[in-house]
Amino acid sequence: MKKLFVVVALLAVMLVASPVSAKEGFYLGGFIPFNKITGDSPDATSNTYINSLDTGAGLGIRAGYGFNRYFAIEGSLFGSSHKSNLGIVDQDFSGATLDAKVNFPLTGHSFEPYLLLGVGHYELGDSSGKFKGTGSQFGVGIDFYLMPELSLDTGLTWRRITFDSNDFGVAADVNARVTTFDVGLTYHFI
Numbered sequence: 714m715k716k717l718f719v720v721v722a723l724l725a726v727m728l729v730a731s732p733v734s735a736k737e738g739f740y741l742g743g744f745i746p747f748n749k750i751t752g753d754s755p756d757a758t759s760n761t762y763i764n765s766l767d768t769g770a771g772l773g774i775r776a777g778y779g780f781n782r783y784f785a786i787e788g789s790l791f792g793s794s795h796k797s798n799l800g801i802v803d804q805d806f807s808g809a810t811l812d813a814k815v816n817f818p819l820t821g822h823s824f825e826p827y828l829l830l831g832v833g834h835y836e837l838g839d840s841s842g843k844f845k846g847t848g849s850q851f852g853v854g855i856d857f858y859l860m861p862e863l864s865l866d867t868g869l870t871w872r873r874i875t876f877d878s879n880d881f882g883v884a885a886d887v888n889a890r891v892t893t894f895d896v897g898l899t900y901h902f903i
Contacts, residue, residue: 738778740902741902746772747895767795779816793807827854844876845878861901864901
């Protein structure tokens with residue numbers, strides 16, 4: 714019953730909120746990413762290492778520029794910390810990404826679904842060394858405008874990463890998949 718009340722209240726707020734369309738111009742925001750990392754590797758040790766990591770949370774920032782109501786270019790920097798069930802020290806996962814963002818403004822509503830498609834550079838490890846790699850990503854999400862210049866954002870992103878170098882002096886060939894759920898706030902300079 715309590716969940717039903719929350720859903721009905723959320724729908725009511727979305728229906729009476731003032732209509733807002735995707736913003737043109739510069740925007741800047743912060744977010745909390747929750748990353749789940751899994752992987753494949755010809756080396757059983759690396760595969761075990763990647764798959765032993767728990768879901769981790771962290772912080773991130775994003776900035777972008779909306780060219781019109783439908784299209785923006787967005788960059789982000791983020792990091793998250795992951796515990797290992799192998800007993801090794803906490804592992805840090807970080808990324809720098811560049812995305813094309815396609816917005817779908819809904820007339821009469823203050824929320825806008827979007828799609829992301831991009832590339833990034835990623836690192837995974839600790840102070841003793843890191844795996845380094847590049848990859849592609851695809852994401853979906855919703856920007857919910859609390860005010861014309863402030864939005865609450867939530868998204869789900871799937872990344873495919875090839876860690877092909879490291880600081881350990883051994884050959885690296887680890888294919889990782891990272892699923893990220895994020896929630897954050899963005900300020901639109903309008």
